Amino acid sequence: MKHPVDAHVGQRIRHRRWMLGITQQQLGDAVGIKFQQIQKYETGMNRVSASRLWDIARALDVSISFFFEGLSAEDAAEHPAQEKGDMPRDLMADKEAMELIRSYYTIPEAQRRRLFDLARVLSDVA
Missing domain, CATH: 1.20.5 (Single alpha-helices involved in coiled-coils or other helix-helix interfaces)
Incomplete structure (x- = not known):
């Protein structure tokens, strides 16, 4: 089962990669892994180790803290709150x-x- 923090970090990786206009393959090549692993990180299926997150941050030209921005204690809980109104819970996703x-x-x-x-x-x- 995906942990909400892993899913959030993965969404932030996908968001930054997409904003830079680079593919999963290009990011994978930049950090020395296969694009399938990037895919698993972005979906939150696999956790990103600290050293790998460091490499990804360098490749995407952001600080490590970028991946945790917008994450609250409530979001990190196993049972996140319901969405409010028509607005998506995570606009970046x-x-x-x-x-x-x-x-x-x-x-x-x-x-x-x-x-x-x-x-x-x-x-x-x-």
Whole structure:
């Protein structure tokens, strides 16, 4: 059975890899393991050892703490709380949210600011 902390760390690995636009194969090559092992880490099926997490952090150009950001004591419990409303519990694991973020940052800054203001107004109305 997956431990919630292992699943969280795996999601953070997947999120960072995806944001950098690299494949599981490329990450595996960078840390000296097969892509299947990266797959198992990302799903939380296998735990990442401290030394391997160190290697992954270096390959993804983040600090070790990046993988634990957003993890609360409640999240780490064996029985995490239910999701609230329609918002996914983990936005970084939601493919649609990640595509939206990636697309958002390709928009020129002035238009991006206007889009942000529009989204804020629309969310206030809803």
